[in-house]
Amino acid sequence: MTFIDGSVEQPVDLQTLRQAGKNARIKGFVHNIRDMGEFSFLILRTGAYTLQCVYNPTYSKTPLDGLREGTCIEVCGEAVDEPRAQNGFELHIVDFTVISSPAEEYPFAINKKYLNLNIDTNLDHRPLTLRNPRQRAIFKIQEAVADGFADFMRQNGFTQMHTPKIVSAGAEGGANIFHLDYFDTKAFLNQSPQFYKQMMVGVFERVFEIAPVFRAEKHHTSRHLNEYVGLDFEMGFISGMEDVMAMETAMLRHLFAYVQAHCLEELAMWKVDVPVVDKIPAFTFMQAREIIEKLGRKPGKWDLEPDDEVALCDHVKRECDSDLVFITHFPAAKRPFYAMDDPTDERFALSFDLLFRGLEITTGGQRIHDYNEQVDKMRRMGLDPADFASYLMAHKYGLPPHGGLGIGLERLVMKLMGLKNVREASLFPRDTGRLQP
Amino acid sequence: MTFIDGSVEQPVDLQTLRQAGKNARIKGFVHNIRDMGEFSFLILRTGAYTLQCVYNPTYSKTPLDGLREGTCIEVCGEAVDEPRAQNGFELHIVDFTVISSPAEEYPFAINKKYLNLNIDTNLDHRPLTLRNPRQRAIFKIQEAVADGFADFMRQNGFTQMHTPKIVSAGAEGGANIFHLDYFDTKAFLNQSPQFYKQMMVGVFERVFEIAPVFRAEKHHTSRHLNEYVGLDFEMGFISGMEDVMAMETAMLRHLFAYVQAHCLEELAMWKVDVPVVDKIPAFTFMQAREIIEKLGRKPGKWDLEPDDEVALCDHVKRECDSDLVFITHFPAAKRPFYAMDDPTDERFALSFDLLFRGLEITTGGQRIHDYNEQVDKMRRMGLDPADFASYLMAHKYGLPPHGGLGIGLERLVMKLMGLKNVREASLFPRDTGRLQP
Numbered sequence: 001m002t003f004i005d006g007s008v009e010q011p012v013d014l015q016t017l018r019q020a021g022k023n024a025r026i027k028g029f030v031h032n033i034r035d036m037g038e039f040s041f042l043i044l045r046t047g048a049y050t051l052q053c054v055y056n057p058t059y060s061k062t063p064l065d066g067l068r069e070g071t072c073i074e075v076c077g078e079a080v081d082e083p084r085a086q087n088g089f090e091l092h093i094v095d096f097t098v099i100s101s102p103a104e105e106y107p108f109a110i111n112k113k114y115l116n117l118n119i120d121t122n123l124d125h126r127p128l129t130l131r132n133p134r135q136r137a138i139f140k141i142q143e144a145v146a147d148g149f150a151d152f153m154r155q156n157g158f159t160q161m162h163t164p165k166i167v168s169a170g171a172e173g174g175a176n177i178f179h180l181d182y183f184d185t186k187a188f189l190n191q192s193p194q195f196y197k198q199m200m201v202g203v204f205e206r207v208f209e210i211a212p213v214f215r216a217e218k219h220h221t222s223r224h225l226n227e228y229v230g231l232d233f234e235m236g237f238i239s240g241m242e243d244v245m246a247m248e249t250a251m252l253r254h255l256f257a258y259v260q261a262h263c264l265e266e267l268a269m270w271k272v273d274v275p276v277v278d279k280i281p282a283f284t285f286m287q288a289r290e291i292i293e294k295l296g297r298k299p300g301k302w303d304l305e306p307d308d309e310v311a312l313c314d315h316v317k318r319e320c321d322s323d324l325v326f327i328t329h330f331p332a333a334k335r336p337f338y339a340m341d342d343p344t345d346e347r348f349a350l351s352f353d354l355l356f357r358g359l360e361i362t363t364g365g366q367r368i369h370d371y372n373e374q375v376d377k378m379r380r381m382g383l384d385p386a387d388f389a390s391y392l393m394a395h396k397y398g399l400p401p402h403g404g405l406g407i408g409l410e411r412l413v414m415k416l417m418g419l420k421n422v423r424e425a426s427l428f429p430r431d432t433g434r435l436q437p
Numbered sequence: 438m439t440f441i442d443g444s445v446e447q448p449v450d451l452q453t454l455r456q457a458g459k460n461a462r463i464k465g466f467v468h469n470i471r472d473m474g475e476f477s478f479l480i481l482r483t484g485a486y487t488l489q490c491v492y493n494p495t496y497s498k499t500p501l502d503g504l505r506e507g508t509c510i511e512v513c514g515e516a517v518d519e520p521r522a523q524n525g526f527e528l529h530i531v532d533f534t535v536i537s538s539p540a541e542e543y544p545f546a547i548n549k550k551y552l553n554l555n556i557d558t559n560l561d562h563r564p565l566t567l568r569n570p571r572q573r574a575i576f577k578i579q580e581a582v583a584d585g586f587a588d589f590m591r592q593n594g595f596t597q598m599h600t601p602k603i604v605s606a607g608a609e610g611g612a613n614i615f616h617l618d619y620f621d622t623k624a625f626l627n628q629s630p631q632f633y634k635q636m637m638v639g640v641f642e643r644v645f646e647i648a649p650v651f652r653a654e655k656h657h658t659s660r661h662l663n664e665y666v667g668l669d670f671e672m673g674f675i676s677g678m679e680d681v682m683a684m685e686t687a688m689l690r691h692l693f694a695y696v697q698a699h700c701l702e703e704l705a706m707w708k709v710d711v712p713v714v715d716k717i718p719a720f721t722f723m724q725a726r727e728i729i730e731k732l733g734r735k736p737g738k739w740d741l742e743p744d745d746e747v748a749l750c751d752h753v754k755r756e757c758d759s760d761l762v763f764i765t766h767f768p769a770a771k772r773p774f775y776a777m778d779d780p781t782d783e784r785f786a787l788s789f790d791l792l793f794r795g796l797e798i799t800t801g802g803q804r805i806h807d808y809n810e811q812v813d814k815m816r817r818m819g820l821d822p823a824d825f826a827s828y829l830m831a832h833k834y835g836l837p838p839h840g841g842l843g844i845g846l847e848r849l850v851m852k853l854m855g856l857k858n859v860r861e862a863s864l865f866p867r868d869t870g871r872l873q874p
Binding site: 001002003004005006007008010011027029046047048069070071072099100101102103104106124125126127128130131136139140142143146147156157159160161162163164165166167168178179180181182183185187189195196199200202203204205206211212214216218226227229236237242243245246247249250253277278279280281282283287326369370371372390391393394395396397398399400401409427428429430432433435436437 | 438439440441442443444445447448464466483484485506507508509536537538539540541543561562563564565567568573576577579580583584593594596597598599600601602603604605615616617618619620622624626632633636637639640641642643648649651653655663664666673674679680682683684686687690714715716717718719720724763806807808809827828830831832833834835836837838846864865866867869870872873874
């Protein structure tokens with residue numbers, strides 16, 4: 001028998017390394033070697049940063065011969081101030097040890113600032129291309145976006161939950177759902193935690209979830225993924241959908257400030273223009289259509305077309321200097337059965353989208369909380385309430401007025417960072433033709 | 438056009454409510470009404486607590502007639518100190534407004550301290566049974582367990598990531614995998630983020646994920662779920678699997694302290710005995726077999742049987758006063774292809790389990806990082822390396838020695854709280870016969 005006492009080492013950060021002076025030790029990947037004649041630069045890549053190390057025969061014991069990119073080494077040396085180096089200091093290599101060696105040379109350079117690969121080559125080689133510092137920075141920003149969301153939710157009394165992804169009926173219905181063999185029966189992959197969020201309003205009043213969402217959409221565009229990460233919340237005891245929109249406004253204000261505070265270096269690397277959220281303008285769908293017409297375009301009758309969303313956002317940016325705009329009161333016929341219709345005009349639903357820099361990133365709204373009203377609406381839409389018995393249990397035994405929304409994490413990161421394709425904001429994206437890596 | 442300014446209301450906490458004195462206002466569910474003759478108690482349930490309110494004709498305007506459980510109301514009244522009340526004060530109802538009404542009476546009482554329902558009735562009525570304060574407390578503790586995990590990981594330089602659940606090959610192989618129709622091809626639901634964790638060691642060195650994991654196991658026991666939440670981490674530049682075990686030890690120490698600090702009331706409600714983690718004893722598989730034999734049992738040859746795990750944990754509790762025990766060096770033949778064999782004795786793998794109060798909650802170990810070694814082992818095990826080309830890209834282009842582990846969130850909560858069935862620790866559990874709610 002032995003005992004494990006829980007002594008763990010923190011990764012060595014740049015400040016600690018610099019202060020270590022002559023006793024600096026650091027492990028990492030060989031990222032780049034540049035032979036300068038008299039001496040060589042070795043750029044070491046750790047999980048958090050890159051570091052300029054210098055081989056010079058006057059103080060280095062072992063030549064760098066045969067070290068190739070991807071080799072894992074431990075360097076012992078001296079941290080020396082050097083204003084021209086990216087971190088303000090460099091490491092004079094006294095000696096190094098090889099920890100592990102790659103089997104092959106990289107098929108292309110990942111140590112250039114810009115990868116300059118086409119998107120498919122990038123995605124096909126994800127275990128490699130993500131090692132590029134600019135590529136991996138996307139996912140430090142993605143992490144901060146999700147953390148900023150969770151941080152705000154907790155501060156505002158929301159409980160984080162985990163709901164099942166294998167379900168007996170999809171939340172959005174329709175054909176865009178993945179089918180699954182589940183032992184001796186059929187099941188589906190959930191299109192949204194909608195039903196569970198509503199059930200849980202009866203339990204915790206305010207809930208949120210960060211989890212995968214599955215959509216079997218056949219669209220192959222730069223903004224669709226077939227599996228994405230949903231940032232979802234739902235809240236009870238609202239006065240109207242404006243309470244949900246206000247919560248999203250406050251949340252985004254917090255989220256962007258959080259990203260700003262936690263990702264200084266990554267934001268600088270990408271020259272990200274982080275929006276400062278003050279008030280967000282809101283138009284009804286009919287108002288939005290008018291604007292789109294005035295812009296010389298022909299708007300869709302039931303929904304906004306992608307190009308109309310771009311035109312509308314450009315207009316709002318010019319007129320209100322806002323990167324965000326809410327569109328409310330969509331035609332009820334095109335919204336799901338759980339959406340509450342506007343009691344003052346039942347042609348429209350109390351539902352909204354949020355557009356960010358030309359792209360829809362959120363759909364949300366107020367839901368029906370009254371049991372009989374929900375059952376009636378299901379029947380009018382040709383649905384059998386018996387198929388939704390366990391969901392309707394929440395309504396039957398009492399639910400307060402409530403609403404919520406879902407945000408696509410990858411789309412939010414895409415538009416925040418100005419990426420051209422949503423796949424760039426997914427570690428290992430899934431689309432109609434891509435199941436690997 | 439209107440503007441949404443992001444003014445949001447925090448839920449009213451008990452302290453704020455108490456300090457509001459004569460101006461107390463609070464929204465919630467009618468949880469219980471008890472007619473005491475001269476007056477009545479109305480227990481109001483919010484998303485976070487229950488509150489004793491008093492109807493008394495001397496100060497209450499409107500009788501409680503017809504109010505039933507599940508009705509959502511807003512109460513206006515006076516917060517008055519009352520040492521006998523659970524929160525140290527009660528609310529004298531001046532008036533109330535009905536916000537929404539349920540369509541039907543609850544089919545059973547959820548306002549008793551103990552639900553006393555059989556597990557299937559409980560699970561069939563989840564939208565209702567979770568409203569019981571003791572039931573929902575399980576999920577506040579579950580939330581704190583996951584938060585405590587994430588909190589520790591971040592403090593120790595791990596990056597949180599989101600990896601796909603729809604995959605072209607399962608991480609664990611074998612028959613225990615769900616099949617999926619993916620457009621014109623076949624796909625699977627991932628059994629673990631194992632491959633992605635390893636790929637990402639080459640990117641961030643240390644990564645973690647909290648996400649659903651899918652296992653098509655036909656076991657119908659009190660400790661199996663077919664979908665559960667995996668707490669996973671992986672770390673690079675380790676000296677051996679002991680580094681991973683040390684990280685888990687430190688993590689659990691932090692996690693349990695975190696739960697202790699964040700769930701005072703819920704822990705008291707369930708009389709939870711939260712372990713204080715100091716050192717965790719570790720036995721090799723062969724040592725564990727010897728102990729099990731000495732205990733008069735016949736141990737399994739390749740793995741520990743569930744009953745042996747219970748007996749071993751009882752023994753360790755008696756001898757070392759530890760609720761946790763590591764078992765290391767399992768027979769290599771029964772461990773997956775990515776497990777590193779012990780170079781000093783190749784019959785055994787550098788892999789370990791962690792048992793907690795009689796149940797395995799973790800499997801982890803050191804992985805193979807060398808490309809040729811991994812390819813050779815795959816071939817020896819009858820696997821075709823070509824089927825794992827994108828996974829092996831990580832090894833081919835260089836990986837440091839690394840290892841990691843996975844923890845089942847529901848199992849951890851089950852054993853922490855002393856629940857009899859893992860389903861009780863899942864909001865909406867999935868088993869071989871359960872797809873609803």
